[in-house]
Amino acid sequence: MKLFDVYPINPINIVKGRGSLVYDDKGTEYLDLYGGHAVISIGHTHPHYVKRLEDQLHQIGFYSNSIEIPLQKQLADKLGRISGKEDYQLFLCNSGAEANENALKLASFYNGKKKVIAFKGSFHGRTSLAVAVTDNPKIVAPVNETDNVIFLPWCDEQALTQAFVDNKDISSVIIEGIQGVGGIQVASESFLQKIRLLCDQNNAVFIADSVQCGYGRTGKFFSHDFAGVNADIYTMAKGMGNGFPVGGIIISPKILPAYGMLGTTFGGNHLACAAGLAVLEIMEQDNLMQNAAEVGGYLISELKKLKEVKEVRGRGLMIGIELPAELADVRKELLFTHHIFTGEAKPNVVRLLPALNLTKAHADRFLETFSSILNKQQTVIPQGL
Numbered sequence: 001m002k003l004f005d006v007y008p009i010n011p012i013n014i015v016k017g018r019g020s021l022v023y024d025d026k027g028t029e030y031l032d033l034y035g036g037h038a039v040i041s042i043g044h045t046h047p048h049y050v051k052r053l054e055d056q057l058h059q060i061g062f063y064s065n066s067i068e069i070p071l072q073k074q075l076a077d078k079l080g081r082i083s084g085k086e087d088y089q090l091f092l093c094n095s096g097a098e099a100n101e102n103a104l105k106l107a108s109f110y111n112g113k114k115k116v117i118a119f120k121g122s123f124h125g126r127t128s129l130a131v132a133v134t135d136n137p138k139i140v141a142p143v144n145e146t147d148n149v150i151f152l153p154w155c156d157e158q159a160l161t162q163a164f165v166d167n168k169d170i171s172s173v174i175i176e177g178i179q180g181v182g183g184i185q186v187a188s189e190s191f192l193q194k195i196r197l198l199c200d201q202n203n204a205v206f207i208a209d210s211v212q213c214g215y216g217r218t219g220k221f222f223s224h225d226f227a228g229v230n231a232d233i234y235t236m237a238k239g240m241g242n243g244f245p246v247g248g249i250i251i252s253p254k255i256l257p258a259y260g261m262l263g264t265t266f267g268g269n270h271l272a273c274a275a276g277l278a279v280l281e282i283m284e285q286d287n288l289m290q291n292a293a294e295v296g297g298y299l300i301s302e303l304k305k306l307k308e309v310k311e312v313r314g315r316g317l318m319i320g321i322e323l324p325a326e327l328a329d330v331r332k333e334l335l336f337t338h339h340i341f342t343g344e345a346k347p348n349v350v351r352l353l354p355a356l357n358l359t360k361a362h363a364d365r366f367l368e369t370f371s372s373i374l375n376k377q378q379t380v381i382p383q384g385l
């Protein structure tokens with residue numbers, strides 16, 4: 001059987017990982033500043049994580065949500081404490097799209113309304129409603145098309161206010177605190193505050209998609225926290241399980257549960273909870289949010305000094321480096337010549353999404369390599385191009 005060919009693939013077979021380093025089948029070492037797409041939060045094969053999963057596997061790996069799973073309660077308690085949202089309620093699922101799907105559905109159950117406001121440049125996943133609120137018509141199949149979604153310009157307070165005037169059926173507003181796929185665009189604090197205000201005035205639900213920008217990556221648990229207002233639902237996945245598929249939503253106490261409202265077979269299973277707990281234990285024990293703020297802040301300020309770079313955006317260890325078009329090949333050179341993984345966003349943004357325990361030494365290794373490539377490319381590009 002062939003694989004269904006949907007990914008452009010780099011010809012590299014990674015067989016081992018330790019912290020922020022990964023190794024291919026020929027023993028070549030790579031510095032991982034991509035974190036497998038913001039997933040690796042505490043580093044590859046962290047010993048505590050491996051042990052906790054191994055121990056759990058020897059006990060029990062899975063049983064369904066029809067029985068008590070005390071690990072879920074432990075995860076909820078720890079997550080509530082570390083995120084500062086202790087009065088919220090946790091629902092566990094398996095991926096980011098599923099988290100957003102559940103959040104949008106729950107919002108509509110809550111207020112009985114139908115329309116969703118989403119923003120230009122957004123990415124919220126590939127399942128039916130998640131893809132319908134994603135601003136990329138190429139990945140929306142006809143069956144996913146709906147009139148229930150209103151796309152507004154990014155951070156346009158006037159357009160947002162007007163949308164609420166024009167529409168009395170707005171159920172929710174969904175927004176990434178920092179757009180990831182959209183090119184590392186940071187939502188302004190005043191815009192997030194405006195969403196809070198308008199949702200309160202119109203009985204709409206504020207959904208903070210924190211799948212990529214959350215879980216401590218920016219130095220705060222949720223990047224939306226910088227605005228000093230709470231969302232009603234936060235959606236999470238990626239870093240939550242450090243590679244084990246764990247997703248979840250946390251829900252404001254004002255939204256009350258009812259049996260059957262949401263459900264899942266795999267979500268919150270024993271192994272997933274063990275992975276989720278191991279991540280939070282390491283984040284807390286090793287102060288990883290502080291490290292993300294410090295090493296990320298250092299990277300951002302050093303990158304801003306490079307004159308070849310058009311713009312540096314982001315917070316903590318969620319960084320976008322916008323390059324001019326003539327430097328489009330820098331990512332390839334980083335990977336194939338210098339063995340450094342980075343992410344990309346179209347048209348020409350290098351995305352850094354490393355583990356939250358990235359060391360300053362690894363940050364320096366990247367900075368030295370990156371500036372040497374930019375210097376070299378500058379000298380070979382004829383003036384005027």
Ligand SMILES: Cc1ncc(COP(=O)(O)O)c(C=O)c1O
Nearest residue numbers: 095096097123124125180211212
């Ligand atoms: C902001 C955001 N939301 C949702 C998703 C979807 O997550 P998943 O691929 O786990 O379904 C992603 C994935 O990249 C994302 O970046």
